């Protein structure tokens with residue numbers, strides 16, 4: 422499997438990794454095939470996931486710019502076609518209390534508003550583009566997986582209510598059981614905004630909309646070399662060279678260290694894995710997830726889960742550290758064991774699908790939308806830390822504004838600062854292994 426820490430590029434024309442989403446998304450959109458020969462464009466976007474596709478779409482719709490997207494494999498081949506399908510008010514992985522401590526209440530409110538804008542942007546695109554992506558009713562639950570977690574959950578709810586002015590509410594254990602039957606649910610925070618949908622249908626719809634608005638989307642076109650001069654940027658793909666005045670780097674968790682020295686080392690790719698069960702019986706559904714809300718728990722190494730429209734359960738969490746270990750069956754088995762612990766009625770349930778992908782975590786665990794330093798006219802966004810469905814689409818819109826307008830498009834300064842590089846990069850995965858062991862110990866003990 423492609424490992425951004427090890428390989429120079431994610432391949433060329435690789436098919437989508439087999440998944441429930443690929444099997445149920447229908448026909449892929451038409452694209453502009455691989456770059457062939459030399460071409461030039463004002464704006465070139467590297468990476469055809471939500472960030473890149475949304476940049477291309479918003480450049481066309483709001484700024485009249487017809488960008489060229491270069492995607493190494495297929496449209497939405499990375500996280501955007503493989504994710505857990507929760508489109509919610511999220512971006513990064515910093516608890517609200519920590520965000521307030523680090524940046525103050527005003528910035529926390531502004532950042533929350535930007536995350537909410539992200540969700541509204543997704544809703545608007547789905548509405549205006551009449552996108553059929555199996556949108557489920559709104560509802561997000563953060564479930565206390567241990568009784569001791571309830572207190573912290575209530576403190577978090579108080580911050581949402583009092584500082585942000587957002588109507589998160591506490592749901593007591595007995596009421597949680599109506600939507601989360603089984604075990605490991607001792608109370609929950611309910612957020613009224615956020616919904617599950619079909620992530621690949623959404624991505625392919627963004628692709629179609631971008632293309633019909635004038636964007637050109639070349640698949641099977643990895644950027645394998647990049648040189649810059651005062652005249653612009655020369656992006657080399659295996660079958661042709663693309664010259665650009667401005668470049669958006671939208672490769673996020675799939676960014677190899679070789680792509681460009683200025684973007685290297687700014688995210689840690691972390692593998693997240695998903696299993697999907699066989700369809701449940703009516704009784705099994707009743708005894709596990711009767712609703713279709715988005716669920717995640719309070720563990721340090723959290724699990725996220727939902728019921729799919731055909732009554733399967735999608736269940737995900739952190740898994741391998743190295744790409745070479747990602748297909749080890751032990752990761753699937755440990756997710757399966759965790760699913761069965763949470764929902765004893767599903768004990769031994771068959772798993773029909775299993776796949777994973779690289780989420781991008783920045784050093785601050787917060788996303789970034791920035792102008793890359795010391796190189797002319799290069800912009801990038803990413804670092805959503807596994808919570809980027811709506812925020813990456815919002816970031817694409819913001820990147821389009823930045824590319825066209827020059828300034829920072831939001832008042833949230835930290836979003837537009839150059840993300841710090843991780844120090845001691847060769848030891849990062851050793852540190853990750855130690856951190857995972859510590860979190861597993863804490864999750865088991867608390």
Ligand SMILES: Cc1cc2nc3c(=O)[nH]c(=O)nc-3n(C[C@H](O)[C@H](O)[C@H](O)COP(=O)(O)OP(=O)(O)OC[C@H]3O[C@@H](n4cnc5c(N)ncnc54)[C@H](O)[C@@H]3O)c2cc1C
Pocket residue numbers: 430431467468469470471472473491492493494495496497498499500501502503504505506507508509511642643644645671672673674675676677680693694695725737776777778779780802803805806807808809810811813
């Ligand atoms: C298993 C999993 C579950 C997740 N669940 C959720 C969830 O439920 N909710 C949520 O909010 N977020 C979730 N996420 C995160 C979310 O999917 C991502 O934040 C979002 O899709 C990021 O989109 P992106 O466009 O920035 O990156 P990606 O979709 O990863 O796209 C990057 C693209 O860049 C391309 N690329 C890389 N290098 C090159 C190159 N040299 N030349 C050309 N192309 C290149 C890659 O092929 C890839 O297609 C999940 C992620 C995973 C993996």
